[in-house]
Amino acid sequence: MAEKAAAIDAVEARPLTWKTVAKRALPVAVAGAALYLVLPKLIAVLGAWPRLSTLNPAWFMVCLAAELASFICNFALQRLALRTKAWFPVVTAGLTGNSVTNSLPGGSAAGAAVQFHMLTTAGFDTDTAVGGLTTFSLLEVGGLLALPIFALPTIVADASVSRGLVHTALLGIAAFVLCVLGRARAAH
Numbered sequence: 001m002a003e004k005a006a007a008i009d010a011v012e013a014r015p016l017t018w019k020t021v022a023k024r025a026l027p028v029a030v031a032g033a034a035l036y037l038v039l040p041k042l043i044a045v046l047g048a049w050p051r052l053s054t055l056n057p058a059w060f061m062v063c064l065a066a067e068l069a070s071f072i073c074n075f076a077l078q079r080l081a082l083r084t085k086a087w088f089p090v091v092t093a094g095l096t097g098n099s100v101t102n103s104l105p106g107g108s109a110a111g112a113a114v115q116f117h118m119l120t121t122a123g124f125d126t127d128t129a130v131g132g133l134t135t136f137s138l139l140e141v142g143g144l145l146a147l148p149i150f151a152l153p154t155i156v157a158d159a160s161v162s163r164g165l166v167h168t169a170l171l172g173i174a175a176f177v178l179c180v181l182g183r184a185r186a187a188h
Contacts, residue, residue: 034105077139082124082132089122112137142179148172 078090093115101111112133119129148169 078132078136081135081139082119082128084124089119089124093118093122138179142176145172145176145179149176 075087075091075094078094079085079087082090084090096118097111097115099111100114101107104110116129116133119133120126124132148171151165151169152173
């Protein structure tokens with residue numbers, strides 16, 4: 001006890017340096033800037049809260065069911081990519097990684113690192129965790145790149161579509177084909 005008290009007294013006896021002040025002030029300044037930038041949007045969202053009372057509860061339940069189905073499909077695909085039958089480690093690692101990704105600016109890398117760490121802590125070997133997460137990420141990118149294919153019927157039917165949408169759809173289709181061809185070459 002006396003040693004701790006002496007250590008505290010020694011720290012308190014030293015004057016604060018600019019470096020120490022800057023280290024302590026930087027997180028406060030970043031948090032203040034984030035609040036300054038986000039607060040107007042947050043107030044606008046909270047101001048729209050009473051409009052939710054006009055929502056038909058049946059549609060609210062449909063939205064919840066669709067979101068639940070989305071999460072179940074997401075984690076089922078992750079289980080396939082990780083080659084496991086266990087739900088708990090995949091779901092907990094995925095939800096935690098997702099929350100880190102969505103709560104930090106540019107948090108995708110941090111979210112993936114947290115998810116990887118949780119999977120290896122749960123008993124997955126590093127090769128399986130890296131391979132599974134990489135495979136799942138490639139599936140997500142492939143799915144996003146394939147979305148313009150759904151625009152093809154509109155383009156083929158010669159419906160009134162903006163040139164930007166047509167160009168985006170064609171670029172997405174080309175990127176999807178290139179990814180599939182690249183993946184096929186890598187497999188051989």
